[in-house]
Amino acid sequence: MNLWRSRKLAWSGLLLAFVLIAAACGGDDDTGEATTTSAAEQDATTTAAPDGTTTTGADTGTTLAEGDDYCAGGGEGNLIWAHEQEPPDMHLDDPANNLTTTAWARQALLDGLYGITAATLFFPELLAEEAVMTDNGDGTFTATFVLRDGLVWSDGDDLTGDDVKFTFDAIMALGPDTTPDDQETDPDPESDFIYLIGDRTGYDTVTEFAVTSPTEFSITWSAFFGGWKAMFAEVYPSHVFDADPAVAAAEMNDAFREWTLASGDPIPTSGPMMFESWDRGVAMHFVRNDNYNGSQSPDVVNTGIACVSGVDITYVLDTDAQVNSLKANQAHVIMTQPQQQFTELATDANFTVNPQAGPVWEHWGLNILNVHLAKTEVREALAHALNKQQVVETLYTPLFGDLLPAAGLGNTYWMSNQPQYEDHQGEAGYGTGDADAARALLEGAGYVAGADGVYEHPTDGRLTLRVGTTGGNQLRELQQQLIQAQMAAAGIEIVIENLPGGEYFSVPFGGDPTIWEITQFAWVGGPWPGSQTFSYRTGSGNNPYGYANADFDAKADECDQIVDEAEAAVCYNELDLFVTTLGPDGESGLIVLPLTQKPSFYAYSNTALSAGAISPDANSAGPIVNVVDFKLAG
Amino acid sequence: MDDAATSPGSLIVLAYTVRRLFSSIVLLFIGTGVVFYLTSISSNPELLLATCPPTRCGPEFRAEMTEMYQLDKSIPQRYVSWLGDAVQGDLGTAVRDGRRPVTEVLGERLPKTLMLAIPAFVLTGLIAVGLGVYSAVRQYSFGDNTLTAFSFVGISMPTFFFGLLLQVFWGVWWQDWTGTRPFYVTGYHDANFMDIVASLTLPVTTLMLVTVAGEARFGRASMLEVINSEYIRTARAKGVSERKVIFRHALRNALIPLVTIWALDFAALLSGSVITETVFAWPGIGSYFLRSITNYDLDPVMAIMVFTAAITIAFNMIADVMYGVLDPRVRYD
Numbered sequence: 023m024n025l026w027r028s029r030k031l032a033w034s035g036l037l038l039a040f041v042l043i044a045a046a047c048g049g050d051d052d053t054g055e056a057t058t059t060s061a062a063e064q065d066a067t068t069t070a071a072p073d074g075t076t077t078t079g080a081d082t083g084t085t086l087a088e089g090d091d092y093c094a095g096g097g098e099g100n101l102i103w104a105h106e107q108e109p110p111d112m113h114l115d116d117p118a119n120n121l122t123t124t125a126w127a128r129q130a131l132l133d134g135l136y137g138i139t140a141a142t143l144f145f146p147e148l149l150a151e152e153a154v155m156t157d158n159g160d161g162t163f164t165a166t167f168v169l170r171d172g173l174v175w176s177d178g179d180d181l182t183g184d185d186v187k188f189t190f191d192a193i194m195a196l197g198p199d200t201t202p203d204d205q206e207t208d209p210d211p212e213s214d215f216i217y218l219i220g221d222r223t224g225y226d227t228v229t230e231f232a233v234t235s236p237t238e239f240s241i242t243w244s245a246f247f248g249g250w251k252a253m254f255a256e257v258y259p260s261h262v263f264d265a266d267p268a269v270a271a272a273e274m275n276d277a278f279r280e281w282t283l284a285s286g287d288p289i290p291t292s293g294p295m296m297f298e299s300w301d302r303g304v305a306m307h308f309v310r311n312d313n314y315n316g317s318q319s320p321d322v323v324n325t326g327i328a329c330v331s332g333v334d335i336t337y338v339l340d341t342d343a344q345v346n347s348l349k350a351n352q353a354h355v356i357m358t359q360p361q362q363q364f365t366e367l368a369t370d371a372n373f374t375v376n377p378q379a380g381p382v383w384e385h386w387g388l389n390i391l392n393v394h395l396a397k398t399e400v401r402e403a404l405a406h407a408l409n410k411q412q413v414v415e416t417l418y419t420p421l422f423g424d425l426l427p428a429a430g431l432g433n434t435y436w437m438s439n440q441p442q443y444e445d446h447q448g449e450a451g452y453g454t455g456d457a458d459a460a461r462a463l464l465e466g467a468g469y470v471a472g473a474d475g476v477y478e479h480p481t482d483g484r485l486t487l488r489v490g491t492t493g494g495n496q497l498r499e500l501q502q503q504l505i506q507a508q509m510a511a512a513g514i515e516i517v518i519e520n521l522p523g524g525e526y527f528s529v530p531f532g533g534d535p536t537i538w539e540i541t542q543f544a545w546v547g548g549p550w551p552g553s554q555t556f557s558y559r560t561g562s563g564n565n566p567y568g569y570a571n572a573d574f575d576a577k578a579d580e581c582d583q584i585v586d587e588a589e590a591a592v593c594y595n596e597l598d599l600f601v602t603t604l605g606p607d608g609e610s611g612l613i614v615l616p617l618t619q620k621p622s623f624y625a626y627s628n629t630a631l632s633a634g635a636i637s638p639d640a641n642s643a644g645p646i647v648n649v650v651d652f653k654l655a656g
Numbered sequence: 657m658d659d660a661a662t663s664p665g666s667l668i669v670l671a672y673t674v675r676r677l678f679s680s681i682v683l684l685f686i687g688t689g690v691v692f693y694l695t696s697i698s699s700n701p702e703l704l705l706a707t708c709p710p711t712r713c714g715p716e717f718r719a720e721m722t723e724m725y726q727l728d729k730s731i732p733q734r735y736v737s738w739l740g741d742a743v744q745g746d747l748g749t750a751v752r753d754g755r756r757p758v759t760e761v762l763g764e765r766l767p768k769t770l771m772l773a774i775p776a777f778v779l780t781g782l783i784a785v786g787l788g789v790y791s792a793v794r795q796y797s798f799g800d801n802t803l804t805a806f807s808f809v810g811i812s813m814p815t816f817f818f819g820l821l822l823q824v825f826w827g828v829w830w831q832d833w834t835g836t837r838p839f840y841v842t843g844y845h846d847a848n849f850m851d852i853v854a855s856l857t858l859p860v861t862t863l864m865l866v867t868v869a870g871e872a873r874f875g876r877a878s879m880l881e882v883i884n885s886e887y888i889r890t891a892r893a894k895g896v897s898e899r900k901v902i903f904r905h906a907l908r909n910a911l912i913p914l915v916t917i918w919a920l921d922f923a924a925l926l927s928g929s930v931i932t933e934t935v936f937a938w939p940g941i942g943s944y945f946l947r948s949i950t951n952y953d954l955d956p957v958m959a960i961m962v963f964t965a966a967i968t969i970a971f972n973m974i975a976d977v978m979y980g981v982l983d984p985r986v987r988y989d
Contacts, residue, residue: 104842104937108947110752117717118751279754302753303765303939304844338842338937339947342820347937350827350841 093329096632097654100307100332103645104344104353108303108337113278114256115218126644127335130295130308131281133315134255135167135186138643140321140378140636141439144251144549147318148173148181148292150237155250155585162229163246163585169237170318175290176311179261183239187231188260190241191267192274193217194225217271224253248582248590249550259290294328294650308333314650321636322648329633329653333646348373354631354652357624357645367625368421376637377422377623379439381547383431384501386489386615389538391568393482398604399467400485400514401612405447406463407512409455413504414618417497422621429453431616434602435551435594438619442591446602447616460512469513477513486515491542493520498542501617516540538566544620551594552582558601558613567601567613574600574607630655669980676973687965688742692735695958724749725954742962748955752948758959762941768844769940771856772933773925776863781918784868785911788875792883792910793902803872810869819862819935826858842937859936863929867921874917879910912982919975920968927964 107123110116114124137147146152150170157163173181195216215222230242243250262283263270277283281297288297292315295308309332316325336353338344345363347353349372367373388395388404395401410430418426427438430453432445447453461471469477469485477485489506491498499520506516545554555578556562560570574597581593599605601614624645626634635651638644646652721727726734741748747758787807791800827841839858845851882888883906891901933942941960948956 110951111754118755301939302761303768303944304937336843336937339934339943340816340937343823343842343935343937346820346823346827347842350823350831350837352827352837352841352843 092324092326092651093653095653095656096329097656098331099654100334101330101355101631101646101649101652101654102334102336102353103355103357104336104338104347105356106337106339106341106344106358108306111279112281112297112300113218113275116279117218123644126646127306128256129293129638129643129647130333130649131291131293131297132256132258133292134257135253136251136255137319138549139319140638140643142381142437142547142549143440145319148257148315153251155246157246157585158242162242162244164230164240164242165250166240167238169239170315171237173237173292173315174313175259175261175292176296176313177290178313179259179290180236181257181259181292181315182236183233184236185257185260186239186254187233188263188267188270189254189256189258190225190228190231192258192263192271193219193222194228195267195271198268215271216268216275218275223247224249246583246585248552248584252548252550257292259292262287262290295333295646298332303337305337306335308335308646317648317650319648322651323633324650326650328650330649333649335646348625348627351627351630353627354654355624355626355634355645357622364421364623364625372627372629373625374628374634375421375623375625376634377425377621378637379425379437379619380622381437382544382620382622383434383437383547384498384542384544384617384620385431385434386505386617387538387541387543387567388613388615389540389566389568390610390613392487392539394479394485394487395539397467398609398612399463402452402604403460403463403512404509404514405450405452405612405615406454406456407460407509407514408453408505408615409508410447410453410617412455412508413501416504417500418618418621422623425621426618431618432602433595433598434545434614434616435547435554435598436591437547440547440549442595444595444598446595446599450603450605452603453615455508455511457508457512460514464513471513475510475513476515484515485513486517487539488517488519489540489542490519490521490538497620502542538568541566552578555582555597569601569610569613571600571607571610626652632656669977672980673973673977676976680969680973684962684966684969685739687969688739688962689735691961691965692738692958693731695954695961696731696734721751724751738958742959747959747962750948750953750956752951752953753956758955761944761956762959762963765939765941765944768938769926769933769942771852772859772863772929772938772940773922775856776860776867777918777922777925779860780864780867780871780921781914783864784871784875785907785914787868787872788879788910789902789907791872791876792879795880800876807869807873810865811873813865815862815866815929815931816935818865819858819932822858822862823935844937844939859932859938862932862936863925871914871917871921875910875914878913879906882906882910909983912979915978915982916975919971919978923964923967923971926967927960 105123105126109124109127110119112124112127113119114128133147135147135149135153136144139145148169150168153165153167155163155165167183167186169181169183169186175181193215197214197216224243224247227244227247228241229244231239232242233239241250258274260270263273263277273284277289280300281289283289291297291311294311294314294317296311298307298309300306310328310330312327314327316327318325336347338347338353341358341363344353344356344358345367348356348367364375368375386404386408388401390396390401411428414426414428414430419428427445429445429448431438432447432449432453433443436443438445451459461477464477464485465471467479469479472478472484479485489502491502493499499518502516502518502520506518509516545557547554557564558567558569558574559565559578560572560575577593577597577600581590581597584590584593596606600607600611602612602616604611622637624637626645628634631652632655633651633653635645635648638647726737729737738748745759747762750756750758750761753761787803791803794800823841826839827837831837838854840851840855841858843855845855883902888901888906891905892898896905927941929940930942930946932938933940934946937943941963944956945960947953948960
């Protein structure tokens with residue numbers, strides 16, 4: 023159990039570290055000079071589902087009645103998505119790969135047991151219904167899954183519980199000279215696995231996988247794993263790989279790189295698209311999967327096969343050229359940075375700029391090992407002096423309208439667009455730019471204002487704090503300058519010291535006060551927020567804040583063990599209070615100042631398309647996650 | 657024929673060529689060393705490993721990278737090893753491009769760069785010479801002044817700006833006005849010959865802009881120098897027609913200084929235009945170079961840098977040799 027827990031924590035944290043780097047190094051240099059329609063302003067269409075219920079989807083400009091063909095009236099042809107990043111290969115877990123762009127491409131190829139909605143919630147994707155989790159009473163938990171009837175792969179083969187089992191077996195397949203016993207003592211057990219996957223958390227505690235029928239199977243874990251719905255985000259086709267999991271895992275490592283089997287055929291898919299070809303440096307081509315099982319996402323209107331006959335992902339490195347491609351109708355969709363690229367598009371009736379709040383969130387992290395930041399009064403002064411509303415109004419509202427809360431983000435576990443969200447920092451009175459409150463706190467802690475207005479402590483010296491982030495990120499740099507001015511009004515001197523992305527994250531990530539005083543970057547939330555905990559745990563290698571609290575650690579363990587989702591949500595909210603307020607932890611709490619979510623957005627042509635699709639979340643989805651809804655102009 | 661081949665003049669040219677070849681090799685050796693050092697300290701794979709969490713970059717991957725980039729050796733040791741492989745045709749692995757051999761990737765990309773470079777080079781030469789002759793013959797005329805103004809605009813205009821301007825003009829404005837889009841604004845399209853032409857037009861035009869402007873100015877100056885020389889005055893005094901004076905007597909000699917410029921321009925075009933290929937999403941060497949830099953893909957960066965250095969040195973040498981062949985006044989000794 024201890025081994026399991028430490029490994030689980032380690033993998034969670036390291037996965038988080040990667041996500042952090044991916045989010046932080048996204049290359050965005052956004053400014054918020056533009057205006058656009060917010061998601062709330064866009065018309066949603068209501069359509070009748072086969073069972074007579076209604077479905078709300080993206081702005082398609084049509085209302086679909088029962089029996090109507092969603093694709094009727096649309097033109098034939100491929101959807102063209104111009105993007106700057108070409109994946110090195112299509113193996114999602116290749117260390118030399120770029121995770122995001124590969125994941126985005128694969129979103130249209132493989133479905134999983136659960137998908138994630140634009141509102142960052144799980145929905146049954148290949149499953150017929152929500153799985154049922156049972157507490158076996160002996161510490162183990164079993165989830166029972168039921169697949170949708172009649173699921174098939176793009177080549178017509180049945181997609182069954184055996185495929186899910188095959189996926190599990192391949193992920194967990196060990197090398198020929200390795201036994202499970204070796205795993206217990208091996209200092210680096212991950213290197214013994216064959217299939218390249220960054221994180222086996224949850225898979226590694228499965229004690230039994232039983233397929234009871236083609237559509238029914240159950241999985242038993244040695245202990246409850248809160249992120250169980252995030253597992254099997256892709257299910258692989260067993261019928262095209264070797265029956266021996268170890269051989270299959272090696273085959274998959276090769277086949278996924280070019281999405282081509284040893285036979286030369288493309289890997290069959292379960293998503294709305296099939297891989298067709300890849301002209302490196304030019305474009306990747308997908309073709310419609312006419313055997314697609316249909317989408318159950320609440321974000322889509324079309325529950326059948328895609329309307330477009332395929333997708334061309336064209337690689338246009340220059341973002342100005344992407345915009346020109348869109349305007350010239352040579353591309354139909356772009357999803358790029360920086361924000362100002364969308365300024366003109368947002369006010370042009372020929373284009374739709376479609377944003378979602380997304381799970382990526384910006385924050386200032388306070389290193390409590392610093393002599394000033396170790397004082398609760400200083401951290402609280404920073405929280406009071408910070409004016410989140412000004413940050414949102416200046417940098418985000420002009421382009422995204424009221425998509426984000428005007429008061430900024432006040433929670434690090436739940437995002438503002440998730441139903442579990444509570445604005446803890448707002449409720450604590452933080453983030454309002456109250457310089458007087460900040461000054462009062464500092465003076466109460468013995469600080470005295472100097473001749474230049476900056477406070478000094480009789481023993482700890484001048485209240486000057488360094489803030490760092492990845493240099494060249496225009497949005498962050500503007501945020502820093504805004505907040506720097508807010509802090510100056512409260513007598514706190516902020517010195518901006520940014521470094522290039524790789525260099526910034528190459529420094530030790532364990533809260534070294536000589537390196538970190540205040541750090542600014544993005545974390546990525548999700549439907550299961552438990553992974554966020556790792557950045558706050560005592561001694562975690564992924565904890566830049568120097569935070570250490572045994573009560574927090576115990577509470578985190580408790581939250582991760584709660585099966586009931588509503589109860590777990592409450593628990594994670596309680597956990598958040600430790601780090602965003604001084605409530606549960608009056609001495610070392612309040613280490614994070616969440617600023618705001620960073621919306622994801624894309625633009626599509628209203629002239630080339632007669633219907634678009636809802637914007638994806640910023641985590642792992644991309645423009646073609648809801649590709650079934652795109653319809654070319656007739 | 658045999659006499660000509662073994663004449664003292666030919667032998668002198670041959671000796672000069674061999675001498676230049678050796679000095680070029682030395683220069684290339686030094687150049688690659690400098691490039692390798694700079695590339696090693698800027699596109700550092702150690703940084704990639706340092707920022708990659710162990711879950712993704714496990715021991716096997718780290719060992720693979722260490723072996724691939726010889727991170728356990730000093731930079732001079734790595735250079736010697738790289739050089740040994742390079743002379744045998746092994747330019748390394750494009751880790752961020754499907755782990756394919758760099759030579760394979762360059763083999764795909766170079767023809768695309770040539771598709772831009774050759775038409776751009778030929779058209780540039782023809783247009784620049786034409787404009788240079790016109791400006792020189794009609795010195796200080798309205799046409800000459802207009803061309804001079806346009807030349808300076810062309811020389812001054814950033815390539816990326818002109819490229820984007822062409823995209824907006826032909827892809828957006830022209831489409832708004834006429835409902836048609838005669839050219840592709842990005843990408844390489846090869847469904848048929850006209851598709852290729854439509855793909856090539858805007859990037860080739862962009863590539864031509866700066867070189868035409870520069871070469872036209874150079875051509876004008878060279879032509880002016882020639883048409884004001886005594887032998888041209890003599891030809892005119894003898895009653896030779898102006899057309900013959902310009903195109904038979906003046907132009908031939910005026911072109912000689914342009915040979916050096918052409919050689920260097922062609923070398924630059926062959927090495928791939930980073931900006932033009934990037935703006936137009938052209939899958940040539942230039943855009944690949946930028947992509948490799950941003951991806952910390954060391955071997956392709958090194959290979960392209962060395963390729964560029966080699967091409968530049970080679971064409972410099974060709975220009976020098978050609979200069980002497982075309983102009984008998986130039987002596988090699």
